[in-house]
Amino acid sequence: MDKMNGSSTGLNGASEAVDERAWTVGVINSKSKYLTAETFGFKINANGTSLKKKQLWTLQPTGQRDHVSLRSHLGKYLAVDSFGNVTCEADELEPGAMFEIAVADDGSGRWALKNVERKYFMGAAGDKLVCNAKAPSDAELWYVHLAARPQVNVYSLGRKRFAHLSEDMDEIHVDANVPWGEDTLFTLEFRDNHYALHTCNNLYLHRDGQLQSSCSEDCLFAIEYHNGSLALRDRAGRYLSPIGSKAVLKTRGQAVTKDELFTLENSLPQASFSAALNDRYVSVKQGVDLTANQEEVGEHERFLMEFDLATRRWYIRTMLDRYWTLETTGGIQASSGKKTSNALFDLVWHHDGSVSFRANNGKCLATKKSGHLYANSEENEENAKFFFYLINRPILVLKCEQGFVGYKSSASTKLECNKTHYETVHVERGDKGQVFFKGQNGKYWAPEDGISASADQPYPFYMELREPTRMCIKDQHGNYLCAQKNGSFALGTSDLAVATYWEF
Structure with missing residues (x-):
């Protein structure tokens, strides 16, 4: 299982491997402003109004007692010099870059950061950060906003x-x-x-x-x-x-x-698949054979999707820790507990919302009349099509490079994708892979003024799993939800190359 704090993805979509005990955070002062590392000149201030790239900090242990460090999005360490000035220019961890965390006992949950070398607390004074306080006051107390996937x-x-x-x-x-x-x-x-x-x-x-x-x-x-x-x-x-x-x-x-x-x-994606040929769910209820023969989803019809970064293909695991595997006969069984090349599958997404599984022999899985799956078909054949359901996300949080999906304002039903705070979205399952998104206001998402949670009737979407934590979303006409730099998003192109990969 991947640690949330092991390989962090920032709001800009970049991925960087860090100490698995590290957190990606925003740091907020008593004026509700975020600690910010400017892109040029290594300037720092506490003027940020929201959690974007420049407000991201990596909090991690230094290896000495319970001391921690803070590293900016530029990879520079926050440090204090002998005069109490706070800088953010060092590439390497130095004594002045180590802090101790003290949690305020006033019930606010705020943190005070005491510099280990100087023995004073760090605070924000206007545009400047200073470290001259012997005891923390409001100026030296900070809230911490986790920037990882919620x-x-x-x-x-x-x-x-x-x-x-x-x-x-x-x-x-x-x-x-x-x-x-x-x-x-x-x-x-x-x-x-x-x-x-x-x-x-x-x-x-x-x-x-x-x-x-x-x-x-x-x-x-x-x-x-x-x-x-x-x-x-x-x-x-x-x-x-x-x-x-x-x-x-x-x-x-x-x-x-x-x-x-x-x-x-x-949380890795967990999925169920129904065969287009017979509307039955793929199951391992009978044993090791993969068979599309169940009318409902139970534990034998749920599968964990594990992504192989090297090949950009997928392992599909059962609850009994067995993997879908291509047998020499062309049949598909879940009998092996090992990840082999024959257990890797391409997900081939179609215009109509269905998906095909291309096995290691270059053929796609097809549903026989008995329901058994064999890798002997071409991807555009009807018996090689399945419908995908993401079953462990009944509530969804979506994010793109601009930020989280949320309402334009508290009085608006229009949705935007550049928010610091997210709105949770209810996911209702329809037929043949369709899903309906419902806002906390009880209204459905629909293509109105971009996308708004304003409809009384459900509007169908399809989810396409592209990476372990990213998906594309399209409607029944094959048009993808695309984010704009100004924070708006709408159904746009049918071209995957410019479609937005939504982090979930």
Whole structure:
């Protein structure tokens, strides 16, 4: 499972490998302005109004005690000189670039950054950053905004298990061995400089462990960094942890032990596929043979999509950790626990929203009358077409190079894609691969004034999985959703080369 904080993708879409204990963050001062590293002259200030490329910082341990460093988007270290001036020019980690984190005890969740070398706290004074305060005041206290993908799996270091929605869907239990299915997907929502845990059934975690429909103050938690792990603290100073035999997630203790520590991990796409030939779902219910013969989606009809970066092809894994594999007869079985070249498939997306699987022999998987799958067809044949459903994203957050998808304003239904804060989107499943997007206002997305969440009737879209965390979205006419630099987006071209790859 990929760590959320291991290889971070910035708002500009660039990917950079960093220490897996590192976080990509925005740092916000008492005036609600972001710490900013300007592109030219290595100038720094606290004037940023939103979280864009220049406001991204890499927070990571230095390897010495609990000291951390902050690196700008230019790869330069934030450092303090002997006069208390704050600079951001160094390519290498130096003593003046090490800080200790102290969390304010006023319930605000703000952090103070104490320079290890100078023993003073860093603050913002107008356009300048200085490090001259012996004790932190408002000017030296900062909120931290996680810039990583907000939809994640939550792993407990103490229990060594993943969080999931309880069977009664009224609590979060931390006892799943594997993060399988939509009930292990959580959206970490940034609200009022705190975080809320939003479940796949559109509820929020209250600090007492119950789930509720609205996000109140008791659903908001401050984040703390502990050597790459995360702790979440409520306004009373108590930390979330798994409690009791059911491992119910709620707040209790006021100290951080292993039980209060979590890591956030990228949630890989999980899919189901229905054959165009017979409208049946591909399944391994009968054993090792892949057969399109099921009318409903259960655990045997869910598959994990694992991307092979070298070949840009896909491994498709079952719940029993077996991979779809091309056999010498041309048949497809899920009998091997190994990743081999015969377990790699190209996804070939068609104009009508369907997809074909090209196997290692150059042929596409075809559905026989019995439902069995064989790699002996061409991609444009009807029996080689399948419809794709992304089943572990009933709630979706979308991002592009400009930012997150959200409403133009609080009074508008028009959507834009350059927002610092995102809107969660409900995904409803239709027939033959169609999906309908519904806003929090209960209205459906439709092509009106670009894209607006304003329709009473659902408008069909198709999702095309292109990378592990990126998709293209098009309508039934084959036109892709395309983002513009001014933040607007609309159904545009049918040319994939200029279509937007939406991060999800």
